[in-house]
Amino acid sequence: MMWRQEGKRKRTENAVRIGELSRRTGVTVPTIKYYVREGLLPPGELTSPNQASYGDPHERRLRLIRALLEVGGLSLAAIGEVLAAVDDRERPVHDMLGEVADRLVAEHAGEPDAETVLARERVARLIAERGWDADPDSPAGAALTAALAALARVGHGAFIEVLDAYARAAEEVARADLEFTARRVDREDLVETVAVGTVLGDAMFAALRRLAQTDASSRTFSTE
Amino acid sequence: MMWRQEGKRKRTENAVRIGELSRRTGVTVPTIKYYVREGLLPPGELTSPNQASYGDPHERRLRLIRALLEVGGLSLAAIGEVLAAVDDRERPVHDMLGEVADRLVAEHAGEPDAETVLARERVARLIAERGWDADPDSPAGAALTAALAALARVGHGAFIEVLDAYARAAEEVARADLEFTARRVDREDLVETVAVGTVLGDAMFAALRRLAQTDASSRTFSTE
DNA sequence: CATCATAGATAGTGGCGCTATCAGATAGCG
DNA sequence: CGCTATCTGATAGCGCCACTATCTATGATG
Known part of the structure; x- marks a missing residue:
């Protein structure tokens, strides 16, 4: 899975670690990790071999996944396909x-x-x-x-x-x-x-x- | 679970055994048995200790279950509650x-x-x-x-x-x-x-x- | 009489969406 | 510097759901 590069956007706009991302969205840390494994959520940017930081796009994407799952009633597999279509900017x-x-x-x-x-x-x-x-x-x-x-x-x-x-x-x-x-x-x-x-x-x-x-x-x- | 008694309707209108019911509806025999166990479908009328016959109401109910499940996307639990409401003629x-x-x-x-x-x-x-x-x-x-x-x-x-x-x-x-x-x-x-x-x-x-x-x-x- | 279908019961399966646990590394604080 | 909380990444397990498989004992059918 290819994640869209944010390029030179180095503003560190709202970089947080996974615990804070979890707190903000109400999604447990293991679940966030699970979504990353499943390719629904881009991995955090590694700042060291065992530290990653997550920014606004991650939070947004995570909320989107939860909305499609809980309100829309989509399966995670369907969500993955929808997100892939959304991310495909050529289409x-x-x-x-x-x-x-x-x-x-x-x-x-x-x-x-x-x-x-x-x-x-x-x-x-x-x-x-x-x-x-x-x-x-x-x-x-x-x-x-x-x-x-x-x-x-x-x-x-x-x-x-x-x-x-x-x-x-x-x-x-x-x-x-x-x-x-x-x-x-x-x-x-x-x-x-x-x-x-x-x-x-x-x-x-x-x-x-x-x-x-x-x-x-x-x-x-x-x-x- | 109380099943509505058909009373004196002895017309044996379209009585079939479970295999034929399965063939007509496209639902496998084990699945039909499962629905009966779950209380979604009334049991067939026993004609002998190991023979039961199913009539039009069974076929109709079975088709209804499948429609709510496959097209409506309801869970079997939700279907059970809907059917209970439908069957409650006092309400x-x-x-x-x-x-x-x-x-x-x-x-x-x-x-x-x-x-x-x-x-x-x-x-x-x-x-x-x-x-x-x-x-x-x-x-x-x-x-x-x-x-x-x-x-x-x-x-x-x-x-x-x-x-x-x-x-x-x-x-x-x-x-x-x-x-x-x-x-x-x-x-x-x-x-x-x-x-x-x-x-x-x-x-x-x-x-x-x-x-x-x-x-x-x-x-x-x-x-x- | 042989074969097939059936009732009823119990146990197992596969998919899904997590959740638990762990080892090893790091952050951040005093 | 040491201490503890947190983190990454990995693997294994869990609970629910909708079946499905298998078995025994019995009866239907030609």
């Missing part, structure tokens, strides 16, 4: 977004059953109807297909009726996402913003949906 | 929805830090502004608080700018959910519909968001 932004998105969905291999075939057709139709520039066989499309097929298999295929409303809401959210990222001029920051926004945005939206459901449900069913 | 619908929603968010205990305190205030303000009948300290509110606090901690607190757009979209989705459930007259089915819709709806929306982002992103960044 076009659009490409990076796709890469991050792909890490968020579980793989569903195997022979497609009847429900999956039908669901895939529905997904393709939706994409065509909305004029989206997207592939039904991309990971995101496959995830949607899997969800629709699962609905059919559990006998709740009728729930697909909400699909268009969901798609409209998703467009709204995606528009807000893009407008926000468009305001980020700093490209360095933008890439991480997209990754964070994609992962934590899911968690945010799910929580908001739940709150809105609580409200709507309490109005409809009140106390009964 | 008011609104209550059940809350119960299911609560199973979907991870617990985040511990002393609240500065970011959490600020995030909680923002959540309370959002709820007040939108006039929602919801509690900022409910599991859903706490999940939103955790997400906002995490954004702040990773240095992307500005992403909170999209919050209102997300909230509007969430209202739209919740409205579609409620309209759909309102059309379900059968209360038996309704309860499961709400659970399935809540869990698989998250997966659906996340996938749709990803597709809409792909589209929006390809328009904005095109090939660069």
